[in-house]
Amino acid sequence: MTATTATPAETAVFRPEQRADHGYFRLWGTRGSIPVSGPNYARHGGNTSCMEIGCGDDRIIFDAGSGIRELGLSVMADPPHRVHLFITHTHWDHIQGFPFFVPSFVPGFEIDVYAPPNIDTDIESIFRGQLDRAYFPVQMEDMQAKFEFKVLGEETVQIGDVKIDWEYTLHPGATVGYRVDIKGKTLAYIPDNEFLKGYLGPPDEAPKQAIDNVHAPLIELLNGVDVLIHEAQYTAEEYADKIGWGHSSVPNASVLAKIAEVGRWIAIHHDPTHSDEFLQDKLNLTRQVLRDLECPIEVVHGYDGMMDYL
Numbered sequence: 133m134t135a136t137t138a139t140p141a142e143t144a145v146f147r148p149e150q151r152a153d154h155g156y157f158r159l160w161g162t163r164g165s166i167p168v169s170g171p172n173y174a175r176h177g178g179n180t181s182c183m184e185i186g187c188g189d190d191r192i193i194f195d196a197g198s199g200i201r202e203l204g205l206s207v208m209a210d211p212p213h214r215v216h217l218f219i220t221h222t223h224w225d226h227i228q229g230f231p232f233f234v235p236s237f238v239p240g241f242e243i244d245v246y247a248p249p250n251i252d253t254d255i256e257s258i259f260r261g262q263l264d265r266a267y268f269p270v271q272m273e274d275m276q277a278k279f280e281f282k283v284l285g286e287e288t289v290q291i292g293d294v295k296i297d298w299e300y301t302l303h304p305g306a307t308v309g310y311r312v313d314i315k316g317k318t319l320a321y322i323p324d325n326e327f328l329k330g331y332l333g334p335p336d337e338a339p340k341q342a343i344d345n346v347h348a349p350l351i352e353l354l355n356g357v358d359v360l361i362h363e364a365q366y367t368a369e370e371y372a373d374k375i376g377w378g379h380s381s382v383p384n385a386s387v388l389a390k391i392a393e394v395g396r397w398i399a400i401h402h403d404p405t406h407s408d409e410f411l412q413d414k415l416n417l418t419r420q421v422l423r424d425l426e427c428p429i430e431v432v433h434g435y436d437g438m439m440d441y442l
């Protein structure tokens with residue numbers, strides 16, 4: 133018997149190739165408040181807030197929670213010389229990974245750190261402070277990268293093809309959310325926001341007053357984005373005991389996703405007490421709330437390592 137070549141001619145095989153015309157995003161940390169580990173968290177992961185946007189030569193990072201440690205290793209494997217780090221606010225879960233961001237220690241790297249205006253003290257002092265000898269063996273002076281600390285202004289930040297705008301969110305201390313526009317495709321990153329603070333009623337009766345006044349600037353920022361990355365940390369029951377902690381309930385966050393008319397929603401900033409099983413139930417409930425609101429958008433839970441294209 134002779135061997136036959138059953139393979140069709142190369143030209144006959146349809147071989148789709150991944151395009152990245154509008155860049156990609158990767159979630160490196162999707163847990164809120166404090167890192168967690170163990171079998172109950174295997175699917176979602178346990179690292180705190182960190183997201184990467186990739187488009188062109190520069191690496192753009194949002195928040196420096198514990199997820200930034202692994203991101204740093206990936207940057208070292210394929211180094212650009214310039215890294216841009218946008219901080220939403222300086223709570224621990226958004227800065228605690230910074231001392232472990234390896235590119236900080238490597239000469240030749242330039243790291244621009246952007247922070248909101250009106251934080252309690254300037255961002256450089258906060259970063260230096262967490263590297264104080266009392267907390268960490270290595271100091272800012274030992275970091276060989278060239279740092280520049282910047283305060284966000286009103287103008288759009290442009291890095292290559294990536295445009296970045298921001299707006300304040302409702303959260304203790306000065307906190308912002310970001311909108312990223314890459315050649316017309318848009319994503320918003322809002323890890324910490326207490327939408328409709330204090331509201332415990334049904335989502336279809338949400339208070340118009342708060343929507344039109346308190347939250348209007350943020351809603352405008354999010355309006356129509358292709359991808360909304362926004363928390364819904366608490367169930368409705370949990371939220372009743374945690375009003376003012378700075379995080380949204382599932383029903384309230386669902387109202388925001390509907391009003392902002394986003395393309396799809398990725399929920400992040402998972403509570404450290406929520407196991408994978410619990411989060412699965414919570415996601416199904418979120419889907420039901422959106423259906424009841426006659427809001428047909430797709431919602432999924434972000435997890436450490438999730439990556440997609442814009």
Ligand SMILES: [Zn+2]
Pocket residue numbers: 164165181223225226323324401
């Ligand atoms: Zn947080």
Ligand SMILES: [Zn+2]
Pocket residue numbers: 221223303324378
């Ligand atoms: Zn916070």
